[in-house]
Amino acid sequence: MQAATSHSIAYQGEFSDPVRGAQSVFRAVMDATARPGSIHQLADLCTPPAPLTASAAAIIATLADAETPVWLDSALARSEAVRDWIVFHTGAPVTVHQDEASFALVAAPQSLAALNGFSLGTQEYPDRSTTLILQVSDLTKGAALVLEGPGVNGTASIAPSPMPLHFAAQWRDNRAGFPRGVDLILAGPGCVAALPRTTRLAQREA
Amino acid sequence: MTALADMTDTGKLATYNFAYLDEQTKRMIRRAILKGIAIPGYQVPFASREMPMPYGWGTGGVQVTAAIIGPDDVLKVIDQGADDTTNAVSIRAFFAKTAGVETTTATAEASIIQTRHRIPEMPLTEGQVLVYQVPIPEPLRFLEPRETETRKMHALEEYGLMHVKLYEDIARNGHIATTYAYPVKVEGRYVMDPSPTPKFDNPKMHRSEALQLFGAGREKRIYAIPPHTEVVSLDFEDHPFEVQHFDQPCALCGGEQVYLDEVVLDDRGGRMFVCSDTDHCENRCAAGHRGELAGDDLFDGKDKGVETEAST
Protein backbone atom coordinates (compact mmCIF):
# COMPACT_ATOMS: atom_id res chain seq x y z
CA MET A 1 0.00 0.00 0.00
CA GLN A 2 2.86 2.31 0.83
CA ALA A 3 4.24 2.06 -2.69
CA ALA A 4 0.85 2.63 -4.29
CA THR A 5 0.36 5.80 -2.26
CA SER A 6 3.82 7.03 -3.09
CA HIS A 7 3.28 6.52 -6.79
CA SER A 8 -0.12 8.12 -6.99
CA ILE A 9 1.44 11.20 -5.34
CA ALA A 10 4.30 11.13 -7.80
CA TYR A 11 2.03 11.41 -10.83
CA GLN A 12 0.19 14.46 -9.52
CA GLY A 13 1.01 18.00 -8.56
CA GLU A 14 2.47 19.38 -11.78
CA PHE A 15 1.74 22.90 -13.09
CA SER A 16 -1.92 23.26 -14.07
CA ASP A 17 -0.63 24.78 -17.34
CA PRO A 18 2.95 23.51 -17.84
CA VAL A 19 3.94 25.95 -20.63
CA ARG A 20 2.61 29.01 -18.89
CA GLY A 21 3.72 27.85 -15.44
CA ALA A 22 7.30 27.27 -16.54
CA GLN A 23 7.44 30.66 -18.30
CA SER A 24 6.14 32.62 -15.33
CA VAL A 25 8.34 30.79 -12.81
CA PHE A 26 11.39 31.21 -15.05
CA ARG A 27 10.78 34.96 -15.36
CA ALA A 28 10.56 35.24 -11.57
CA VAL A 29 13.85 33.32 -11.19
CA MET A 30 15.49 35.35 -13.99
CA ASP A 31 14.43 38.67 -12.43
CA ALA A 32 15.55 37.45 -9.00
CA THR A 33 18.98 36.48 -10.39
CA ALA A 34 19.32 39.75 -12.31
CA ARG A 35 18.48 41.75 -9.16
CA PRO A 36 19.95 39.99 -6.14
CA GLY A 37 17.97 40.73 -3.00
CA SER A 38 14.71 41.37 -4.84
CA ILE A 39 11.82 39.05 -3.95
CA HIS A 40 9.44 37.81 -6.64
CA GLN A 41 6.09 36.13 -6.22
CA LEU A 42 5.61 32.79 -7.95
CA ALA A 43 2.26 32.92 -9.72
CA ASP A 44 2.24 29.20 -10.51
CA LEU A 45 3.14 26.50 -8.04
CA CYS A 46 3.30 22.72 -7.93
CA THR A 47 1.87 20.48 -5.21
CA PRO A 48 4.64 17.96 -4.53
CA PRO A 49 4.97 15.47 -1.65
CA ALA A 50 6.58 16.83 1.54
CA PRO A 51 9.20 17.82 2.47
CA LEU A 52 9.66 19.22 -1.07
CA THR A 53 7.93 22.62 -1.04
CA ALA A 54 5.56 24.02 -3.65
CA SER A 55 8.06 26.77 -4.60
CA ALA A 56 11.12 24.53 -4.87
CA ALA A 57 9.07 22.00 -6.87
CA ALA A 58 7.90 24.71 -9.29
CA ILE A 59 11.50 25.88 -9.80
CA ILE A 60 12.94 22.41 -10.35
CA ALA A 61 10.05 21.54 -12.70
CA THR A 62 10.86 24.71 -14.66
CA LEU A 63 14.61 24.20 -14.97
CA ALA A 64 15.53 20.50 -14.76
CA ASP A 65 15.30 17.75 -17.35
CA ALA A 66 17.10 14.60 -18.47
CA GLU A 67 20.29 16.62 -19.13
CA THR A 68 20.59 17.96 -15.57
CA PRO A 69 21.40 15.59 -12.68
CA VAL A 70 19.72 16.64 -9.43
CA TRP A 71 21.21 16.12 -5.96
CA LEU A 72 18.92 15.90 -2.93
CA ASP A 73 19.92 16.66 0.64
CA SER A 74 19.27 13.91 3.16
CA ALA A 75 15.93 15.33 4.27
CA LEU A 76 14.65 15.04 0.69
CA ALA A 77 16.56 11.90 -0.29
CA ARG A 78 14.87 10.00 2.54
CA SER A 79 11.51 10.45 0.82
CA GLU A 80 10.87 7.98 -1.97
CA ALA A 81 7.82 10.03 -2.94
CA VAL A 82 9.95 13.14 -3.47
CA ARG A 83 12.43 11.26 -5.60
CA ASP A 84 9.63 9.72 -7.67
CA TRP A 85 7.96 13.08 -8.10
CA ILE A 86 11.12 14.71 -9.44
CA VAL A 87 11.93 11.85 -11.79
CA PHE A 88 8.36 11.64 -13.10
CA HIS A 89 7.83 15.36 -13.67
CA THR A 90 11.28 16.42 -14.87
CA GLY A 91 13.00 13.28 -16.18
CA ALA A 92 16.13 14.41 -14.35
CA PRO A 93 18.44 11.70 -12.99
CA VAL A 94 18.93 11.88 -9.23
CA THR A 95 22.61 11.76 -8.29
CA VAL A 96 24.30 11.13 -4.95
CA HIS A 97 27.42 12.99 -6.09
CA GLN A 98 27.34 16.70 -5.27
CA ASP A 99 30.01 17.53 -7.82
CA GLU A 100 28.01 15.95 -10.67
CA ALA A 101 24.84 17.87 -9.93
CA SER A 102 23.46 20.60 -12.18
CA PHE A 103 20.93 21.36 -9.47
CA ALA A 104 20.90 20.65 -5.75
CA LEU A 105 17.64 20.70 -3.82
CA VAL A 106 18.13 21.48 -0.16
CA ALA A 107 15.31 21.16 2.38
CA ALA A 108 17.57 21.86 5.37
CA PRO A 109 19.99 24.66 4.40
CA GLN A 110 21.20 24.96 8.00
CA SER A 111 22.82 21.52 7.60
CA LEU A 112 24.76 22.52 4.52
CA ALA A 113 28.35 22.68 5.71
CA ALA A 114 30.34 23.04 2.48
CA LEU A 115 29.20 24.83 -0.66
CA ASN A 116 32.52 23.95 -2.27
CA GLY A 117 31.61 20.25 -2.39
CA PHE A 118 29.35 21.04 -5.34
CA SER A 119 30.52 21.58 -8.90
CA LEU A 120 32.10 25.03 -9.22
CA GLY A 121 32.63 24.78 -12.98
CA THR A 122 36.07 25.23 -14.47
CA GLN A 123 38.06 28.36 -15.24
CA GLU A 124 37.26 27.85 -18.94
CA TYR A 125 33.67 26.69 -18.42
CA PRO A 126 32.50 28.36 -15.20
CA ASP A 127 28.90 27.71 -16.31
CA ARG A 128 29.34 23.99 -15.61
CA SER A 129 28.50 24.54 -11.97
CA THR A 130 25.78 23.50 -9.54
CA THR A 131 22.81 25.77 -8.91
CA LEU A 132 21.50 25.22 -5.38
CA ILE A 133 17.81 25.62 -4.67
CA LEU A 134 17.48 26.27 -0.94
CA GLN A 135 14.07 25.81 0.66
CA VAL A 136 13.77 28.67 3.12
CA SER A 137 10.81 29.36 5.40
CA ASP A 138 11.24 33.09 5.15
CA LEU A 139 13.01 35.75 3.08
CA THR A 140 12.56 38.75 5.37
CA LYS A 141 12.69 37.59 8.98
CA GLY A 142 16.11 35.91 9.24
CA ALA A 143 19.49 37.53 9.85
CA ALA A 144 19.85 40.46 7.42
CA LEU A 145 22.34 40.14 4.58
CA VAL A 146 23.50 43.37 2.95
CA LEU A 147 24.25 42.75 -0.70
CA GLU A 148 26.48 44.45 -3.28
CA GLY A 149 27.50 43.63 -6.83
CA PRO A 150 26.04 43.32 -10.34
CA GLY A 151 22.27 43.76 -10.36
CA VAL A 152 22.33 45.75 -7.13
CA ASN A 153 21.95 49.53 -7.18
CA GLY A 154 24.24 50.44 -4.29
CA THR A 155 23.18 47.95 -1.65
CA ALA A 156 20.21 45.66 -1.18
CA SER A 157 19.04 43.71 1.80
CA ILE A 158 17.45 40.33 2.31
CA ALA A 159 16.96 38.17 5.39
CA PRO A 160 16.44 34.54 4.43
CA SER A 161 16.10 31.78 7.00
CA PRO A 162 17.40 29.19 7.54
CA MET A 163 20.73 29.58 5.75
CA PRO A 164 23.85 27.38 5.57
CA LEU A 165 26.15 27.20 8.55
CA HIS A 166 28.75 30.01 8.64
CA PHE A 167 27.15 31.37 5.52
CA ALA A 168 29.10 34.65 5.37
CA ALA A 169 32.44 32.80 5.37
CA GLN A 170 31.25 30.16 2.90
CA TRP A 171 29.91 32.83 0.57
CA ARG A 172 33.11 34.85 0.78
CA ASP A 173 35.05 31.75 -0.32
CA ASN A 174 32.58 31.14 -3.13
CA ARG A 175 32.98 34.75 -4.32
CA ALA A 176 36.76 34.51 -4.13
CA GLY A 177 36.81 31.73 -6.73
CA PHE A 178 35.01 33.82 -9.39
CA PRO A 179 34.28 33.08 -12.22
CA ARG A 180 33.96 29.61 -10.71
CA GLY A 181 31.35 29.11 -8.03
CA VAL A 182 27.81 28.06 -7.20
CA ASP A 183 24.66 30.17 -7.53
CA LEU A 184 21.84 30.10 -4.98
CA ILE A 185 18.11 30.24 -5.62
CA LEU A 186 16.17 30.88 -2.41
CA ALA A 187 12.73 29.27 -2.59
CA GLY A 188 10.47 30.86 0.02
CA PRO A 189 6.75 30.28 0.52
CA GLY A 190 5.20 31.31 -2.81
CA CYS A 191 8.19 33.48 -3.63
CA VAL A 192 11.79 33.42 -4.83
CA ALA A 193 15.04 35.37 -4.47
CA ALA A 194 18.55 34.59 -5.67
CA LEU A 195 22.20 35.08 -4.82
CA PRO A 196 24.30 34.63 -7.97
CA ARG A 197 28.03 34.06 -7.46
CA THR A 198 28.80 37.73 -8.21
CA THR A 199 26.96 38.97 -5.14
CA ARG A 200 29.13 40.21 -2.26
CA LEU A 201 28.04 40.47 1.36
CA ALA A 202 28.82 43.97 2.57
CA GLN A 203 30.83 44.20 5.78
CA ARG A 204 28.45 44.84 8.66
CA GLU A 205 29.46 47.57 11.02
CA ALA A 206 30.40 46.18 14.44
CA MET B 1 12.22 33.31 -45.21
CA THR B 2 9.64 31.09 -46.86
CA ALA B 3 8.83 29.24 -43.67
CA LEU B 4 8.54 32.49 -41.79
CA ALA B 5 6.33 33.99 -44.46
CA ASP B 6 4.10 30.90 -44.35
CA MET B 7 3.84 31.10 -40.63
CA THR B 8 2.95 34.74 -40.44
CA ASP B 9 0.50 34.57 -43.33
CA THR B 10 -1.59 31.60 -42.27
CA GLY B 11 -3.43 31.57 -38.98
CA LYS B 12 -2.44 28.21 -37.56
CA LEU B 13 -1.61 29.15 -33.95
CA ALA B 14 -2.73 25.79 -32.61
CA THR B 15 -0.22 23.84 -34.68
CA TYR B 16 2.97 25.19 -33.13
CA ASN B 17 4.37 25.77 -29.65
CA PHE B 18 3.92 28.95 -27.64
CA ALA B 19 6.67 31.29 -28.92
CA TYR B 20 7.56 28.58 -31.48
CA LEU B 21 10.26 26.73 -29.47
CA ASP B 22 9.50 23.42 -27.77
CA GLU B 23 9.66 23.33 -23.96
CA GLN B 24 12.90 21.35 -23.80
CA THR B 25 14.70 23.90 -25.98
CA LYS B 26 13.32 26.78 -23.92
CA ARG B 27 14.48 25.08 -20.72
CA MET B 28 18.01 24.68 -22.09
CA ILE B 29 18.11 28.33 -23.20
CA ARG B 30 16.65 29.47 -19.87
CA ARG B 31 19.41 27.65 -17.99
CA ALA B 32 22.03 29.32 -20.20
CA ILE B 33 20.46 32.75 -19.56
CA LEU B 34 20.66 32.25 -15.78
CA LYS B 35 24.34 31.27 -16.03
CA GLY B 36 24.98 34.27 -18.26
CA ILE B 37 23.45 36.63 -15.70
CA ALA B 38 25.48 34.99 -12.90
CA ILE B 39 28.75 35.38 -14.87
CA PRO B 40 28.40 38.79 -16.57
CA GLY B 41 30.13 38.98 -19.96
CA TYR B 42 30.99 35.27 -20.11
CA GLN B 43 29.80 33.47 -23.25
CA VAL B 44 27.65 30.49 -22.29
CA PRO B 45 27.51 27.76 -24.96
CA PHE B 46 24.00 26.60 -25.89
CA ALA B 47 22.49 24.19 -28.41
CA SER B 48 21.11 26.71 -30.88
CA ARG B 49 18.08 25.52 -32.88
CA GLU B 50 17.15 26.02 -36.49
CA MET B 51 14.65 28.83 -36.75
CA PRO B 52 12.27 29.58 -39.63
CA MET B 53 14.45 32.49 -40.76
CA PRO B 54 18.04 32.89 -41.96
CA TYR B 55 20.91 33.36 -39.47
CA GLY B 56 21.45 36.92 -40.58
CA TRP B 57 18.00 37.67 -39.22
CA GLY B 58 19.03 37.33 -35.63
CA THR B 59 18.10 33.76 -34.77
CA GLY B 60 20.08 34.00 -31.50
CA GLY B 61 18.10 37.01 -30.35
CA VAL B 62 14.87 35.37 -31.49
CA GLN B 63 15.63 32.23 -29.45
CA VAL B 64 16.42 34.28 -26.34
CA THR B 65 13.21 36.27 -26.75
CA ALA B 66 11.24 33.05 -27.32
CA ALA B 67 12.63 31.56 -24.10
CA ILE B 68 11.72 34.52 -21.89
CA ILE B 69 8.53 35.94 -23.42
CA GLY B 70 5.14 35.46 -21.75
CA PRO B 71 1.58 36.38 -22.64
CA ASP B 72 1.74 39.62 -20.60
CA ASP B 73 4.84 40.97 -22.35
CA VAL B 74 4.84 43.89 -24.77
CA LEU B 75 7.46 43.45 -27.48
CA LYS B 76 9.36 46.04 -29.51
CA VAL B 77 11.80 45.04 -32.26
CA ILE B 78 14.29 47.42 -33.83
CA ASP B 79 16.78 47.10 -36.64
CA GLN B 80 19.37 49.91 -36.85
CA GLY B 81 17.08 51.94 -34.60
CA ALA B 82 14.02 51.58 -36.84
CA ASP B 83 10.85 49.61 -36.12
CA ASP B 84 9.73 49.48 -39.75
CA THR B 85 12.43 47.47 -41.56
CA THR B 86 11.51 44.07 -43.03
CA ASN B 87 13.58 42.30 -40.39
CA ALA B 88 11.97 44.10 -37.44
CA VAL B 89 8.45 43.84 -38.85
CA SER B 90 8.84 40.11 -39.50
CA ILE B 91 10.19 39.29 -36.04
CA ARG B 92 7.40 41.32 -34.43
CA ALA B 93 4.83 39.47 -36.54
CA PHE B 94 6.46 36.15 -35.65
CA PHE B 95 5.93 36.69 -31.91
CA ALA B 96 2.51 38.31 -32.31
CA LYS B 97 1.50 35.13 -34.12
CA THR B 98 3.28 32.43 -32.10
CA ALA B 99 3.02 33.97 -28.62
CA GLY B 100 -0.05 36.18 -29.07
CA VAL B 101 1.78 39.07 -27.42
CA GLU B 102 1.08 42.74 -27.81
CA THR B 103 3.72 44.63 -29.82
CA THR B 104 4.69 48.27 -29.81
CA THR B 105 7.08 50.72 -31.41
CA ALA B 106 7.19 52.88 -28.26
CA THR B 107 10.34 52.21 -26.24
CA ALA B 108 8.69 53.23 -22.97
CA GLU B 109 5.82 50.76 -23.41
CA ALA B 110 7.92 47.68 -24.18
CA SER B 111 8.82 45.05 -21.58
CA ILE B 112 11.11 43.26 -24.04
CA ILE B 113 13.05 45.07 -26.79
CA GLN B 114 14.86 42.91 -29.33
CA THR B 115 17.50 44.86 -31.19
CA ARG B 116 19.92 44.67 -34.03
CA HIS B 117 22.66 47.33 -34.06
CA ARG B 118 21.26 50.00 -31.70
CA ILE B 119 20.35 50.79 -28.11
CA PRO B 120 17.34 53.12 -27.81
CA GLU B 121 18.16 56.76 -26.99
CA MET B 122 15.60 56.86 -24.18
CA PRO B 123 17.17 55.42 -21.01
CA LEU B 124 15.74 51.98 -20.31
CA THR B 125 14.05 51.30 -17.01
CA GLU B 126 13.88 48.59 -14.37
CA GLY B 127 11.87 45.63 -15.56
CA GLN B 128 12.76 46.10 -19.22
CA VAL B 129 14.86 43.47 -21.00
CA LEU B 130 17.01 44.35 -24.01
CA VAL B 131 17.75 41.35 -26.24
CA TYR B 132 20.61 41.79 -28.71
CA GLN B 133 21.02 39.86 -31.95
CA VAL B 134 24.70 38.98 -32.15
CA PRO B 135 26.52 37.76 -35.28
CA ILE B 136 29.99 37.18 -33.74
CA PRO B 137 30.09 36.97 -29.94
CA GLU B 138 33.86 36.48 -29.56
CA PRO B 139 35.72 39.81 -29.26
CA LEU B 140 39.06 38.01 -29.65
CA ARG B 141 38.03 36.19 -32.86
CA PHE B 142 39.91 38.53 -35.19
CA LEU B 143 43.08 38.14 -33.15
CA GLU B 144 42.83 34.40 -32.58
CA PRO B 145 40.50 32.25 -34.69
CA ARG B 146 40.74 29.11 -32.55
CA GLU B 147 37.97 28.84 -29.97
CA THR B 148 40.10 26.64 -27.69
CA GLU B 149 42.64 29.47 -27.52
CA THR B 150 40.17 32.33 -27.01
CA ARG B 151 38.50 30.34 -24.24
CA LYS B 152 41.91 29.99 -22.53
CA MET B 153 42.54 33.69 -22.93
CA HIS B 154 39.22 34.52 -21.24
CA ALA B 155 39.95 31.96 -18.51
CA LEU B 156 43.36 33.52 -17.79
CA GLU B 157 42.08 37.06 -18.27
CA GLU B 158 44.74 37.42 -20.92
CA TYR B 159 43.56 40.44 -22.86
CA GLY B 160 46.92 41.92 -23.85
CA LEU B 161 46.42 41.13 -27.55
CA MET B 162 43.22 43.14 -27.62
CA HIS B 163 45.05 46.18 -26.28
CA VAL B 164 47.84 45.65 -28.81
CA LYS B 165 45.28 45.63 -31.62
CA LEU B 166 43.68 48.86 -30.41
CA TYR B 167 47.08 50.45 -29.96
CA GLU B 168 48.09 49.52 -33.51
CA ASP B 169 44.98 51.40 -34.57
CA ILE B 170 46.32 54.48 -32.81
CA ALA B 171 49.77 54.08 -34.35
CA ARG B 172 48.24 53.83 -37.84
CA ASN B 173 45.43 56.36 -37.60
CA GLY B 174 46.31 58.58 -34.68
CA HIS B 175 43.14 57.39 -32.95
CA ILE B 176 41.22 54.17 -32.28
CA ALA B 177 39.48 53.53 -35.59
CA THR B 178 37.05 50.93 -34.30
CA THR B 179 33.58 52.47 -34.38
CA TYR B 180 31.31 49.41 -34.23
CA ALA B 181 31.40 46.39 -31.92
CA TYR B 182 33.84 48.32 -29.77
CA PRO B 183 35.01 45.93 -27.02
CA VAL B 184 34.01 46.47 -23.40
CA LYS B 185 35.11 45.00 -20.08
CA VAL B 186 32.26 43.85 -17.87
CA GLU B 187 32.50 44.25 -14.09
CA GLY B 188 36.29 44.35 -14.32
CA ARG B 189 36.55 40.76 -15.58
CA TYR B 190 35.36 39.60 -19.02
CA VAL B 191 36.09 41.42 -22.27
CA MET B 192 32.88 41.30 -24.28
CA ASP B 193 31.63 42.14 -27.76
CA PRO B 194 28.65 44.48 -27.47
CA SER B 195 27.36 43.27 -30.89
CA PRO B 196 27.70 45.61 -33.90
CA THR B 197 26.20 48.63 -32.18
CA PRO B 198 27.97 51.94 -32.81
CA LYS B 199 30.42 52.77 -30.02
CA PHE B 200 28.13 55.77 -29.47
CA ASP B 201 25.87 53.32 -27.60
CA ASN B 202 28.55 51.79 -25.36
CA PRO B 203 28.04 54.22 -22.46
CA LYS B 204 24.34 53.25 -22.37
CA MET B 205 25.31 49.71 -21.36
CA HIS B 206 27.07 50.96 -18.24
CA ARG B 207 24.92 50.60 -15.12
CA SER B 208 21.77 50.32 -17.21
CA GLU B 209 18.55 49.80 -15.27
CA ALA B 210 17.56 47.11 -17.77
CA LEU B 211 18.72 43.51 -18.04
CA GLN B 212 20.73 43.02 -21.25
CA LEU B 213 20.75 39.59 -22.91
CA PHE B 214 22.80 38.65 -25.98
CA GLY B 215 22.06 35.75 -28.33
CA ALA B 216 24.32 34.48 -31.12
CA GLY B 217 22.46 31.78 -33.07
CA ARG B 218 25.03 30.61 -35.60
CA GLU B 219 27.83 30.76 -33.01
CA LYS B 220 25.67 29.16 -30.29
CA ARG B 221 26.49 31.57 -27.47
CA ILE B 222 24.39 33.45 -24.93
CA TYR B 223 25.73 36.14 -22.63
CA ALA B 224 24.33 38.79 -20.34
CA ILE B 225 24.83 42.01 -18.42
CA PRO B 226 22.67 42.36 -15.30
CA PRO B 227 21.30 45.81 -14.41
CA HIS B 228 23.60 48.17 -12.50
CA THR B 229 26.71 46.47 -13.83
CA GLU B 230 29.96 48.17 -14.71
CA VAL B 231 30.62 48.19 -18.46
CA VAL B 232 33.80 49.99 -19.51
CA SER B 233 34.99 50.54 -23.09
CA LEU B 234 38.66 49.54 -23.48
CA ASP B 235 40.99 52.50 -23.93
CA PHE B 236 44.35 53.99 -23.00
CA GLU B 237 45.31 56.79 -20.65
CA ASP B 238 46.68 58.91 -23.50
CA HIS B 239 43.82 57.91 -25.84
CA PRO B 240 40.65 57.79 -23.76
CA PHE B 241 37.47 56.28 -25.20
CA GLU B 242 35.27 58.77 -27.04
CA VAL B 243 31.88 58.42 -28.69
CA GLN B 244 31.13 59.73 -32.17
CA HIS B 245 30.17 63.40 -32.43
CA PHE B 246 27.87 64.84 -35.06
CA ASP B 247 28.36 68.31 -36.48
CA GLN B 248 24.66 69.11 -36.78
CA PRO B 249 21.47 68.15 -34.95
CA CYS B 250 18.79 65.83 -36.40
CA ALA B 251 17.26 67.48 -39.48
CA LEU B 252 13.75 66.40 -38.46
CA CYS B 253 13.54 66.87 -34.68
CA GLY B 254 16.61 69.00 -33.97
CA GLY B 255 17.84 66.41 -31.50
CA GLU B 256 21.44 66.59 -30.31
CA GLN B 257 23.54 63.99 -28.48
CA VAL B 258 21.76 61.28 -30.44
CA TYR B 259 23.05 58.88 -33.07
CA LEU B 260 22.30 60.10 -36.61
CA ASP B 261 21.94 58.26 -39.91
CA GLU B 262 22.76 59.87 -43.21
CA VAL B 263 19.79 59.90 -45.59
CA VAL B 264 20.29 60.62 -49.30
CA LEU B 265 17.56 62.95 -50.52
CA ASP B 266 18.08 63.09 -54.26
CA ASP B 267 20.53 62.21 -57.02
CA ARG B 268 22.15 65.68 -56.92
CA GLY B 269 24.05 64.99 -53.72
CA GLY B 270 21.39 66.30 -51.36
CA ARG B 271 21.44 64.59 -48.00
CA MET B 272 20.47 65.03 -44.40
CA PHE B 273 21.21 63.54 -41.01
CA VAL B 274 18.33 62.17 -38.96
CA CYS B 275 17.90 60.20 -35.74
CA SER B 276 18.55 56.51 -36.25
CA ASP B 277 16.11 55.85 -33.37
CA THR B 278 12.80 56.50 -35.15
CA ASP B 279 10.66 56.24 -32.01
CA HIS B 280 12.82 58.84 -30.29
CA CYS B 281 12.57 61.16 -33.30
CA GLU B 282 8.77 60.77 -33.53
CA ASN B 283 8.37 61.54 -29.84
CA ARG B 284 10.43 64.70 -30.15
CA CYS B 285 8.51 65.85 -33.23
CA ALA B 286 5.20 65.12 -31.48
CA ALA B 287 6.42 67.27 -28.60
CA GLY B 288 6.91 70.16 -31.00
CA HIS B 289 10.65 69.98 -31.65
CA ARG B 290 11.65 70.84 -35.21
CA GLY B 291 14.82 70.36 -37.20
CA GLU B 292 15.75 72.51 -40.15
CA LEU B 293 14.32 70.13 -42.77
CA ALA B 294 11.15 69.12 -40.95
CA GLY B 295 8.27 69.41 -43.39
CA ASP B 296 10.60 70.25 -46.24
CA ASP B 297 9.30 69.13 -49.63
CA LEU B 298 12.54 67.32 -50.36
CA PHE B 299 11.70 64.83 -47.65
CA ASP B 300 9.24 62.19 -48.72
CA GLY B 301 8.54 60.04 -45.76
CA LYS B 302 11.03 58.19 -43.64
CA ASP B 303 8.55 59.03 -40.96
CA LYS B 304 4.94 59.59 -41.92
CA GLY B 305 4.02 60.95 -38.49
CA VAL B 306 6.44 63.78 -38.95
CA GLU B 307 5.35 64.58 -42.47
CA THR B 308 1.67 64.96 -41.69
CA GLU B 309 2.31 67.00 -38.56
CA ALA B 310 5.04 69.25 -39.78
CA SER B 311 4.13 72.57 -41.31
CA THR B 312 6.34 75.07 -43.04
Ligand SMILES: [Zn+2]
Ligand atom coordinates in the same frame (compact mmCIF):
# COMPACT_ATOMS: atom_id res chain seq x y z
ZN1 LIG C 1 15.35 63.20 -34.76
